Amino acid sequence: MENHISGSWTLDKYEVKPFVSLLKEFSILEVKGEDAEVFLHGQFTNHIKNLGESFRLAAYCQPQGRILALMRVVKYNDAYLLILPTDLVAGFVKRLSMFILRSKVTIREAQELSVYGLIDPDIAPPEIDHAVLTDGYLICRVIDWNNKARVMVVGDAQTLSERFTGVTDDAALWFKSEIESGTPWVFEKTKEAFIPQWINLDKIGGLVFDKGCYPGQEIISRVQHIGSTPRRMIVLKSNDSVTVLANTDIFQANQAVGNIVMSVNSSAETVVLAEVSLKSMEGGTCQINGVSFSMSTLPYSI
Template sequence: MNPVWHSYLQHRGAIFREDCIVSYGNAAAELESTRSANVLSDLSHFGLIHFWGEDAETFLQGQLSCDIRRATTSTASYGSYCNPKGRILATFLIWRTTGDGYLMQLPAILLAGIQKRLAMYVLRAKVKLADSSGAWVHIGVAGPHAAALLRKILGEIPVVPLGVRHGERGSIIRLAEDRFQLLILPEQAPTIWEDLSRNATQVGKPCWDWLEIRAGIPHILPATQEQFVPQMVNLDTLGGISFQKGCYPGQEIVARTQYLGKIKRRMYLANVRPAAGDLPIEAGDELFSADLGEQSAGMVVNPASSSDGGTDLLAVIQTSSVEAGEIHWKSLEGPALGIMPLPYSANQ
């Protein structure tokens, strides 16, 4: 995080843990606000890799699961970067800049490793890549009046989900009907934050994580790297896989998984209420069901505290186990997951 921006947010009451804002002093109240009010969140836990050069599009098309031609200056795309076995190394959001390049947004904790790996495959291609995280301040805005609030402060905004609009002070991406992400020039960020905070509650990273989970958007983290093929985390439904374009790492496995028929594991939205004294639920925790006995039935992708109590999570689970009965956290004796509907219909 930009040190000047870090100091500014600290002055605004931010409480940091490992360079992420956990709250502004009242985590429970912030989570309750996130359920129905306008909220404002720093998104510095995401990093940006900038790709540019005359071969940037061709290079990315040969490395990523999505069709990079769908990532334009006005539309962003979800996607994944896989190993040769088709297992996901990172999920991301990508869009084209107003210049000749692309910005790939992914969890900052993965950025250095993914950038290094992609750089190995540049070879003679006329493309360069660099960490561009410090060039922008990431801000998330969500809530029933988020669109009106942003329109008042920044002018025109994207009208459709994943729409992108570039302006003099930065870019706006519409993630959903009532959720937006801003990339603002650092010198402009404090003024914009103060203007937004007059009508939106400041909230920490856990609140934004919860919104992403309820939206069904997966984020691969170190504990879940190389665990899933893209369809398992619903990237086919989210537009993050192209089955018509050419080769990329893992493409044959991803295509074979699709054309063999029904995907055996899918990502579900669920709530679980651990007993008092249990350790926190974490990405990578295994799930179990009676029909598979001691064999793992699934894995937690992303967890976050829920405003309704307990923990909401995204988890990749054996579809037959979900159909057969209860799924349990960590062991067959662990608390049961309550499966909830996703905001979209996952392809089966």
């Protein structure tokens, strides 16, 4: 099964020297036009107006508040680029296009662009969650991992292939760094499985409460006004090597308590990003596919 469909990766090497990977799991949509900013601002869980140099995490939800797609949004010349998993692109474009109506907006898949993931890069990164345009490509900083800077580089595929050497198309280490830094991605297998707070988007800058309406806002705001969410995202680890696919149930005392967001396994361990009930977190351990996993801390508070 292809990695970007399963939400599961197998990691053979842990080397970071620095690490440069072509993130083939992602595609890039280009949205432009006179009304693009206003249109996108009214669709997502985060601010799009006055984006500036931000590299912004945002979700697109259905009316019941469940996430249809999670993406990074960045300005590139006169367009907005949406970086999201490839297996969501077709359905996302079809649904989003339904709401353009008379707005002056165009959406296309920018197949000439690629996304690279770099850990401990040999380039100067901007501030976290910001992007800078250098030599025609974007350097986009995300949260650090193991005290190493991480960036997603976005630009013309040919230009990037000439600029960076030692590139691998095995993104397992990149997604391990995403998991351990508490950064989720939603794939086809987990589409409509989560509301934003369940996967900590309010804690990592992907959800705000000071903007206008967007699909699902009423449900999402209601959860926030209650004062607490019954579910949160955590990291689970096991010393066993287990293939765990996204959208797999998590158990505790034979009761289902959560769901897999993403996972990476190697010969030495399995690391999982999981959405679980708050009550189950009191137990400290749980089971996935019959294997015991311990709960690990995130680099931010939930």
